[in-house]
Every structure is written in C-alpha cells, then in structure tokens.
Amino acid sequence: MALFAKAKQCVGLDIGSSAIKLVELKPMTKGDKKFQLLGMGIEQISPEVIVDGTVMDAVSVIDAIERIFRENKIKGDTTSTGVSGNPVIIRKISLPLMSPEELAESIQWEAEQYIPFDIDEVNIGYEILHGTQNTDHGTMDVILAAVKKEKVNDYVSVIKQAGKNVGIVDVDAFALYNCFELNYPEERSKTIALVNIGANVMNINIVENGISVFWRDSTIGGSQYTEAVQKEMNLSYQQSENLKKGIEIDGISSDKVIPIINSVSETFLAEIQRTFEFYQSQTNKDHMDKVFLSGGSSRVPGLDQQVSERFGTPVEIFNPFKAVSFNPKEFDPDFLLDIGPTMVIAVGLATREV
Numbered sequence: 001m002a003l004f005a006k007a008k009q010c011v012g013l014d015i016g017s018s019a020i021k022l023v024e025l026k027p028m029t030k031g032d033k034k035f036q037l038l039g040m041g042i043e044q045i046s047p048e049v050i051v052d053g054t055v056m057d058a059v060s061v062i063d064a065i066e067r068i069f070r071e072n073k074i075k076g077d078t079t080s081t082g083v084s085g086n087p088v089i090i091r092k093i094s095l096p097l098m099s100p101e102e103l104a105e106s107i108q109w110e111a112e113q114y115i116p117f118d119i120d121e122v123n124i125g126y127e128i129l130h131g132t133q134n135t136d137h138g139t140m141d142v143i144l145a146a147v148k149k150e151k152v153n154d155y156v157s158v159i160k161q162a163g164k165n166v167g168i169v170d171v172d173a174f175a176l177y178n179c180f181e182l183n184y185p186e187e188r189s190k191t192i193a194l195v196n197i198g199a200n201v202m203n204i205n206i207v208e209n210g211i212s213v214f215w216r217d218s219t220i221g222g223s224q225y226t227e228a229v230q231k232e233m234n235l236s237y238q239q240s241e242n243l244k245k246g247i248e249i250d251g252i253s254s255d256k257v258i259p260i261i262n263s264v265s266e267t268f269l270a271e272i273q274r275t276f277e278f279y280q281s282q283t284n285k286d287h288m289d290k291v292f293l294s295g296g297s298s299r300v301p302g303l304d305q306q307v308s309e310r311f312g313t314p315v316e317i318f319n320p321f322k323a324v325s326f327n328p329k330e331f332d333p334d335f336l337l338d339i340g341p342t343m344v345i346a347v348g349l350a351t352r353e354v
Contacts, residue, residue: 010080012350018199021346037326041072053085055154065162078165080349084172087148090215115146122146167354175348177212183322190289197295222297294318294344320347
C-alpha cells in the first residue's frame with residue numbers, strides 16, 4: 001500500500017527508537033513476489049536519540065544511517081521508510097463508487113471529514129480496498145491514511161543528510177501487512193492478528209481473508225520492560241535490556257526479573273484485548289485464528305504463551321525471511337531466525353518499488 005510515493009526497488013530503512021534496521025531485497029522474477037536477500041543490518045541507538053518518534057539528535061541518526069549502509073555494503077540508495085504512532089491516522093471509509101480519477105480529485109475533501117488534524121499539516125495517502133466494491137449499494141471501501149508533515153520531514157531530512165534518497169514514506173502497519181503477505185500466503189483464508197511490539201509503539205494489523213481490514217497503533221512498547229527492570233533492580237539500561245531478553249548478566253539470573261516482566265506483559269495483554277474487542281464490536285468475528293508476534297520484545301520470555309492463553313489462539317513468532325531466498329554462506333540461517341522478528345517492518349518496507 002503506497003503512501004506519499006513519487007517507481008526502482010527500495011532499501012527498507014526502519015528508523016526505530018532503539019535501533020535502525022535495514023534490509024535490501026532483489027526481486028527474483030517479474031510480476032511474482034519472490035525476493036532474494038542482498039543485505040541487512042541493525043544499528044543500535046541510544047534511547048535519548050529518538051524520543052516518542054521525534055528525532056532529538058539528528059547527527060546521531062545521520063551517522064547511524066551512513067554507518068549501516070557502509071558496513072553492510074548496501075548498493076541501493078533509494079529508501080522506503082515507515083512512520084507510526086500518534087502522528088499517524090488510518091481510516092477505512094466507505095465512498096460512492098467512482099473512478100480512480102474521480103477519487104483523486106475528491107479525496108482531499110473526503111479526508112477533511114475523517115482526519116482530526118488540520119488538512120494542511122498532513123500528507124495524505126489512500127488506496128481502494130479491492131474486492132469491497134458493492135455495485136448494489138453503489139459503494140466502495142477506501143483506506144485513508146494521513147501523517148503529520150512534521151514527522152515525515154524529520155525522517156526524510158536525516159535520510160537525505162545521510163546521502164540517501166527517499167522513494168516512499170509508508171506506514172509501519174502497512175509494512176507489517178506487506179511482510180505477512182509475502183511470507184504467509186497459506187494463512188490467507190484466516191482471520192490473523194499481526195502484533196508488532198517496537199520500543200515505544202505497538203502496531204496491530206488485523207487481516208481477514210488476505211485483506212488488511214483493521215489497524216491500530218498504541219503508544220506502549222518494549223522499552224517499558226527495560227525501564228521496569230531498571231527501576232526495580234537498580235541496573236543500567238543495557239543490563240536491564242539483556243535481562244529482558246533472558247540473558248544472564250553479572251551473575252544475575254534472568255529468572256529474577258520474571259515477576260517484573262509478567263507485570264509489564266499484563267499491560268500489553270490488556271491493550272491487545274481492548275483492540276480485539278473494539279474490532280470484534282465492528283464485525284461479526286468473535287475470535288482470531290492466529291496471532292503473529294514480532295518486534296524486539298516479541299521474544300520476551302513467556303509472552304507468546306501468555307498471549308495464547310489469554311485469547312485461546314495459536315501464537316507464532318513472525319519470521320520475515322520465511323519466503324525470502326538467501327545464500328547461507330553470506331547469511332547465517334540461525335542468525336536470521338533469531339533476529340527476524342526485529343526486522344519485520346524493514347522487510348515489509350524493502351518489498352516496495354518506487
């Protein structure tokens with residue numbers, strides 16, 4: 001789903017609050033969504049560099065982008081990046097049947113009715129939801145997305161100052177769906193919840209019969225685990241981050257933080273439940289067939305089991321490289337499997353062409 005697009009394969013560049021992730025893919029066949037992995041990398045950044053999605057230290061972000069391209073020998077220089085959180089509004093709206101040309105002319109006026117921001121302060125993207133045209137009622141469904149220009153400009157500016165081009169600014173929730181569509185075609189007939197837990201934002205995308213139908217960003221993220229461990233145990237941020245991931249540090253067993261982790265997980269479970277209940281109130285669906293977890297905190301010990309027990313549904317950790325070809329001499333399969341959940345948004349972004 002394209003937003004703010006200007007056509008060349010993009011390098012997926014996911015600028016997150018705790019790390020910058022990069023993925024370069026090469027289409028293997030024309031017209032068929034099959035890709036080969038050419039390059040990837042992850043560059044950690046300090047928590048104070050990007051706060052609540054706002055770039056506070058542009059120099060550090062620019063340096064990190066330059067480094068991740070250079071050290072991973074990335075040849076492409078046109079990027080696709082994503083945005084999420086409070087500056088992003090996504091709506092599914094029902095409009096009278098019209099041609100794409102007519103829609104292009106009227107979308108600005110339509111957007112003013114659904115976007116709670118000043119229309120001059122946002123960039124607007126839209127796409128017709130194919131398969132939703134109702135000729136009997138003369139209607140069609142359209143996905144409408146708006147992102148505050150200030151947020152877009154922040155990200156575009158640091159990428160350009162790092163010497164790279166910006167081909168597409170997408171929405172993380174859509175990149176999440178694009179990655180799912182690439183890797184899990186066998187799940188198309190089901191109702192699937194995609195839950196991506198980033199450092200400061202949790203993206204939820206619900207897919208019905210292969211179509212993305214519901215989206216929500218919640219401003220809670222994996223950093224809450226780290227901060228809770230840090231506060232309760234009087235540890236450094238990095239020590240707390242390692243314990244969160246189940247890594248023993250300085251003789252402290254990760255078992256010691258399980259009660260803290262479980263307490264924070266309850267916050268996530270409640271937020272996911274609220275989202276599911278709202279979605280279910282708008283539809284006739286009463287359960288999810290499966291939940292896919294991704295993001296850096298998807299591997300928090302026990303979280304997948306807790307989600308499964310709370311919602312009575314199978315839970316799978318998202319593997320964004322499941323359908324991507326790669327040379328095992330260049331990319332360690334075990335490493336890709338381990339880091340995969342963190343790279344979901346970047347892979348989704350890298351599937352895009354300008």
